Amino acid sequence: MSVGPPRSAARLSLAASLLAVACATPPAKPPATLPATPEAPLPIPPVTVAAPTPSAPSGVLYRVGLKSDAVDFTYGSSGTVWVVVSGEHAELVQGPIVVKPSGGAAAAASFQVQAGAFSQEEPARRLADRLTAAYATPAAVAFSAERGVYRVLLGGFASRAEADAFVARLKSGGQDAFVVPGGPPASPAAGAPEPGPPRVSIASASGAPLDLGAPVDVFPPAPDARIAVDGVAYRGSLRVLVNPRGLLNVVNRVDLEEYLYGVVPAEMGPKRFDAIEALKAQAIAARTYAMAHRGQFDAEGYDICPGPKCQAYGGASVEDPLSTAAVDGTRGLVLAWQGQFADALFVSTCGGVTENVENVFSGGPVPYLVSVPCGELPTEEVAGTAVPRDGAEPRSALAWRGYALRRSLPKKTAAPRAASLQAAQRLAGVPVRGAPPSKLTAAAVYPSLIEDFGLSDARALHLTPDDERYYAERPSAVRGLGDPALSAYDFLIRFRFAGDLLPPAERDLTEEEYGGLLLSVAMRLLGVTEGSGRFVSREGSNLWVKAADGRQGLPVDPDVPFARRIGTVFWPAGSLTLRPGDRLRWLRSGPRVLALWVEMEADGPDAERDSAWTEWVRRVPARELARRMAGRVAGTEVREITVTKRAPSGRAIEMRVKTDQAEAVFKRFELRQAVEMPEMLFTVSKVEGADGQAEFVFLGRGWGHGVGLCQNGAFGMALAGATYDRILRHYYTGIDIVQAAGVKPPSAPSNR
Secondary structure (H helix, E strand, C coil): CCCCCCHHHHHHHHHHHHHHHHHHCCCCCCHHHCCCCCCCCCCCCCEEECCCCCCCCCCCEEEEEEEEEECCEEECCCCCEEEEEECCEEEEEECCEEEEECCCCCCECCEEEEEEEECCHHHHHHHHHHHHHHHCCCEEEEEECCCCEEEEEEEEECCHHHHHHHHHHHHHCCCCCEEEECCCECCCCCCCCCCCCCEEEEEECCEEEEEEECCEEEECCCCCCCEEECCEEECCEEEEEECCCCCEEEEEEEEHHHHHHHHHHHHCCCCCCCCHHHHHHHHHHHHHHHHHCCCCEHHHCECECCCCCCCCCCHHHHCCHHHHHHHHHCCCEEEEECCEECCCCEECECCCECCCHHHCCCCCCCCCCCCCECCCCCCEEEECCCCCHHHCCCECHHHHHHHHHHHCCCCCCCCHHHHHHHHHHHHHCCCCCCCCCCCCCHHHHHHHHHHHCCCCCHHHCCCCHHHHHHHHCCHHHHCCCCCCHHHHHHHHHHCCCCHHHCCCCCCCCCHHHHHHHHHHHHHHCCCCEEEEEEEEEEECCEEEEEECCEEEEEECCCCCCEEEEECCEEEEECEEEECCCCEEEEEEECCEEEEEEEECCCCCCCCCCCCCCCCEEEEEEHHHHHHHCCCCCCCCCEEEEEEEEECCCCCEEEEEEEECCCEEEEECHHHHHHHCCCCCCEEEEEEECCCCCEEEEEEECCECCCCCEEHHHHHHHHHCCCCHHHHHHHHCCCCEEEECCCCECCCCCCCC
């Protein structure tokens, strides 16, 4: 680790430099004569200043590759001033700044041919070796930072025509390819001197172009200013270097902890994952991953890429106070195994269980990257009012509201229909008036609701003849109704007094449906509210839930009716078994809870079940699958896919594919990449599409590679009250959580 000077020293150095410039170069004209529009700023000549020192308070100046293989790089808007540093030489340069390679040891031929791109290095090198042998043309594998893939590049061609001719040769042999700029270093002619180190030319508004040794660093003119690339703001500085293909790589050099400020919210958005302990676990995993993979792309001039191939990095543009607090609250903490940084892999959604690393990536077992269930969710038994013998049958949403209203009445009510009406009127805050209808036909019930809740005058509001005609065009809903029932029905629909809960008009309502309409009117008049949230914990008679407006306590006494909702059906229950994260809904009047139900989920009890990727379906035409596998197996149409081996978690780890031209076997992570599926936890079947062409249907769970910490599972555990260390020790078996000082880097960064 290289330790930089304190941040304050760097700021003082830069501030002193700018002050010296201001004293040495007074404006040539009075301010009044300056151009009025920012589009035409007054150029300033290059001014030599003291070179600023990159700030790294943590002791680690980290390098993040932002762009790869750029023919040129334009930075800064018109009129902005930046500090450009090459070696010990630093100048103030006015933007826009245009950087281009200008020769040296990395001077390249004009063109190369790209024959494939892979998310893993191993299959890329296999293809490179095969093409080198087949075409007697040197091939190289180069990593693209912004795309997160390993590209297979062949040859070095002085003209586009030569490159196009080679592409034609490859395509005639069944290998897709296209021309890209750049090439390997040019070999010096016999007897010619070796070329010097790479250089860049910089054109700017400051005057004549600069010719500088690469790399060059670009610093903002103010200590707390941000750099920006493609509209994304970053802390730290930029480095522009010439890569082995004679093109430009753009790198963000930033303090490790400030780098994490842009990683944690990009990996786990704090607006959704708003549990600080889960974000702390992510911060420690991300810090560990960064240190374990430091220097992974050293040949390209940076440590790590900014996308999902490595770990997502959104710079200062995505920073959030909650995720920043998680980074600061775990400053310096990492995961270690036997004194070395752990390979802290993590995944969005693991499908209920993580996987042993050797079943997904090449290499042997790793003791702390083993299969574990997704989260440890405790259960809480909550007792409600007993369900009567005649009350256990399933109910519609409207009948459930009526059931809840009836259960809130005093026991042994003499006239339940009248008592229900009066109870709903009190809940709505309107005077008790009128009487319930003598029969429960739609023609009798709808006008009575208008009268009994004092809505007769309001019924005329905003109900135009067009409204009447609109609702009258729904014959199945209003068949047989005449005025005043029809206009009452239109009013109830128009003002959403029961929404889509209104029963068909052609049949009588049940007693509970009538009660449900009464409670629905009370809800529309704001006397009763419906809430929702995630169950967190129980403390005495309070159920704590996480709702949209924060955490709140629900006072639940033994008289509250409970239910389990499955789909659109409510099943009354005398008690509920709740797990943290369960979706709860409730009806409430002031502080009093009238009813509570849990929405049962097909996702089951996993901690990650809140993820949008718990389950998924993909349907892909056979020809499209063949296109996805181009470079891995020849063919224009996939004929057969067979999973020949699965891991204990159910993940497909070996798959045989037959096309119309060839057959191939894919293993581990390459299997997922070949079919381009969200996860390896899937089944596949062949079906016939609408056009008669063959298609394959993939049914799967999860998102990612399935190894290490599950982000959605960590969030579920945090909701259940788990601290960051418990979360980490669950997903990384036997791991140590220590300060980074003294932890050794691995002998070589993992290529997973």
